[in-house]
Amino acid sequence: MLTGAGVSAESGLATFRDSQDGLWTDYRPEDLATPEAFARDPKMVWRWYEWRRRKLRGATPNPGHIALAELERLLPGYTLITQNVDGLHQRAGSRNVIEFHGNITRTVCSNKPCPGQWQADDEREPPVCRDCGHQLRPDVVWFGEAIPFQAMQGALDALRECDLFISIGTSSLVYPAAGMAAEVAARGATVAEINPEATPLSSSADLLLAGRSGEVLPAVLATLTALPD
Numbered sequence: 001m002l003t004g005a006g007v008s009a010e011s012g013l014a015t016f017r018d019s020q021d022g023l024w025t026d027y028r029p030e031d032l033a034t035p036e037a038f039a040r041d042p043k044m045v046w047r048w049y050e051w052r053r054r055k056l057r058g059a060t061p062n063p064g065h066i067a068l069a070e071l072e073r074l075l076p077g078y079t080l081i082t083q084n085v086d087g088l089h090q091r092a093g094s095r096n097v098i099e100f101h102g103n104i105t106r107t108v109c110s111n112k113p114c115p116g117q118w119q120a121d122d123e124r125e126p127p128v129c130r131d132c133g134h135q136l137r138p139d140v141v142w143f144g145e146a147i148p149f150q151a152m153q154g155a156l157d158a159l160r161e162c163d164l165f166i167s168i169g170t171s172s173l174v175y176p177a178a179g180m181a182a183e184v185a186a187r188g189a190t191v192a193e194i195n196p197e198a199t200p201l202s203s204s205a206d207l208l209l210a211g212r213s214g215e216v217l218p219a220v221l222a223t224l225t226a227l228p229d
Ligand code: BV8
Pocket: 003, 004, 005, 006, 007, 009, 010, 015, 016, 017, 018, 030, 033, 083, 084, 085, 101, 140, 141, 142, 143, 144, 145, 146, 147, 168, 169, 170, 171, 172, 173, 174, 175, 176, 194, 195, 196, 197, 199, 211, 212, 213, 214
């Protein structure tokens, strides 16, 4: 399984392609989620992530997240690769989750691989690492940054064994995640897509389930559990 922001849309979290609301209406995520933006204006980028973390505190897993956690218990050889950085899959009970783009709820020192120590009451924006004095940053993969080694290796191992690949709630625009479907299809795997809208993957997928993940995934789960053993 590969999931994108569309799976979290039904938890009330804006997708990357949705227009942002409030203070951030004039900004494109692609222009904020970059090392260059952070170098240019660390306070603005830090505030954007704080705004997203506040939004996330009000969000809960939706039926799509919960169905995926249940499918993991039912299906052997199941791997969930997510582009989402909200941690909602884990909160829904998914155990084997590859966070391909990191996790917004974790903060790290920007001077990797410094382990980073900071004071909770550090009011600076961004706070500063007590070990090395560098600024802190969210533990996410920005555009132009490499996918973390372990996440990439885990994904490659799963794709190597893959016979069914389901792309759920992603616009299939961000690489290298967007290249996964073509990779497994070239090795003969079946590719399915769950999305209310067409994406660049739709024309080549073997199966299209046009609909919202919060509806389609529980229906898939119900169908599977109704099958005779
Ligand atoms: C890298 C974390 C190299 C930050 C994010 C070819 C190969 C490799 C790289 C590239 C390449 N071509 C271009 C690149 C560069 C770039 C890239 O892909 N750019 C794009 C814009 C063309 N890629 C990178 O920079 C990657 N790094 O390749 O590094 C390298 C190698 C070695 C050494 C150094 C460097 C890193 C990419 C990761 C960027 N970080 N997030 C943060 O969140 O702040 S990506 C970001 O976009 C999110 O993670 C998000 O998940 C992701 C993709 O978006 P989607 O999840 O698809 O969300 P989106 O809004 O687009 O779409 C939502 C979909 O849901 C829609 O289709 C909608 O119809 C659907 N939907 C809506 N409601 C529902 C629904 N579906 C179901 N149910 C619903 N209810």
